[in-house]
Amino acid sequence: MSPALYVSLSLLLSALFSGLEIAFITADRFFVEVEQKKGSFAFKIISFLNKNQAMLLAALLIGNNLCLVLYGLFIPDFLNPFLPGVANEYALLAVQSVISTIIILIFAEYLPKSIFQSMPHAMLGRFAVFAWLSYVFLWPFTWLLVRFSNGILRVIFRKKASGRQEQLVFTRHDLTQFFKDKYQNSSLDARGEHEIEIFKNALEMETRRLREFIVPRTEIVALPVTARIEDLKKLFEESNLSKILIYRENIDNLLGYVHVYDLINSPLDITSILRPLRYVPESMTASEVLRLMTRENRSILAVYDEFGTTSGIVTIEDVVEELFGEIEDEHDTEPDNNQEIKEDGNDLIVSGRVEINKLNELYQLKLPEDENYSTVSGLIFHHIERIPENNEEIEIHGTKCRIECVEHTRIQKVRLLNVLSE
Structure with missing residues (x-):
């Protein structure tokens, strides 16, 4: 066989070993398991190799190095006919080393790894x-290498290496990435898209913090404990809520809440029908809050911040809406959540509670986002550092706003001027 054939064969095999190594590392394990459950022969093999990934990667490493040794043996004979003008032995060796290194880096490292990394599942299936034959035929050498490496690790770190493979565990990232790759280019009906969205929301509930979706302090509807029952009845009628918070002196001293059904027995005062209210930190995750509410049979919680002051409240409906989306009930005054955003010519009239990222996504706006706020009212408070007045116009990063309605310390409606113009 000619040197050219040996060089080509060694480069091809080295490229395969390098590509498979990066493909196994970057592949979505959940996708692999789903495909093998569907009966794919190729992915049954990949699933088996994934469960023995340490041995597999060692086999690929050994195979790649054997190919590079074969390449190094024949590349001088292959290059010599192309370098007739280099007479000096050391100069010839230097030129051959540079050329052979460049060839290896391009054709056995960079290109195959780029290709296999960009489409790991397709390459693994192909x-x-x-990969399985490499694993089987190189197994004796792989076993010796792994045993020798584990022995060195035991000597250096004084720690016994486990001979068992780690159990295949799917992380939240694996599941999220699977659905992103599987369905981002798929045509799904509305129901299918909604089910995928629910699944993604369920995964995010483990990381979504309570502070991101609470009813803020400025929007809490509450009464002092000294208020009359008539005042309580009137507030229930005006607010259309089923629960009213009760406080002593100020909102930082919440005593509990009253349910509208408690008025059926014609109580004499608020304290006689007061229900206990539990405080939780705003750093809790949505899943932790849901488990707490379910375990203790609670429907409303008060939320405190790092300074111990009341930052807001959260209801079971708020938590469930994080999973299923907007839920309408008999107490919702707006049947359509989209009424929070209204187009008026080139202007947008929005509720102060509308989230900044929602506006930016829907209308391609460039309103600044920050960890210190998430809503339109929060943006305005952060920018002007005071309570605005009705009909006051302000400009935030090139976007002109007019305050349409302010009630006490709460911004109800804001008009974003000329944001829809071409």
């Missing part, structure tokens, strides 16, 4: 049998 070369599954090759």
Whole structure:
């Protein structure tokens, strides 16, 4: 066989070993398991190799190095006919080393790893049998290498290496990435898209903090404990809520809440029908809050910040809406959540509670986002550092706003001027 054939074969095999190595590392394990459950022969092989990934990667490493040794043996004979003008032995060796290194880096490292990393599942499906054969035929050398490496690790770190493979565990990232890759280019009906959205929301509930979706302090509807029952009845009628918070002196001293059904027995005062209210930190996650509410049979919680002051409240409906989206009930005054955003010519009239990222996404706006606020009212308070007045116009990062309605310390409606113009 000619040197050219040996060089080509060694480069091809080295490229396969390098590509498979990066493909196994970057592949979505959940996708692999789903495909093998569906009966794919190739992914049954990949699933088996994934469960023995340490041995597999060692086998690929050994195979790649054997190919590079073969390449190094024949590349001088292959290059010599192309370098007739280099007479000096050391100069010839230097030129051959540079050229052979460049060839290796391009054709056996960069290109295959880029290709396999960009489409790991397709490449693994195509070369599954090759990976399995490499694993089987190189197993004796792999076993010796792993045993020798574990022995060195035991000597250096004084720690016994486990001979068992780690159990295949799927993380939240694996599941999220699977649905992103599987369905981002798929045509799903409205129901299918909604089900995928629910699944993604369920995964995010483990990381979504309570502070991101509470009813803020400025929007809490409450009465002092000294208020009359008539005042309580009137507030229930005006607010259309089922629960009213009760405080002593100020909102930082919430005593509990009253349910509208408690008025059926014609109580004499508020304290006789007061229900206990539990405080939780705003750093809790949505899943933790849901488990707490379910375990203790609670429907409303008060939320405190890092300074111990009341930052807001959260209801079971707020938490469930994080999972299923907007839920309408008999107490919702707006049947359509989209009424929080209204187009008026080139202007947008929005509720102060509308989230900044929602506006930016829907209308391609460039309103500044910050960890210190998430809503339109929060943006305005953060920018002007005071309570605005009705009909006051302000400009935030090139966007002109007019305050349409302010009630006490709460911004109800804001008009974003000329944001829809071409």
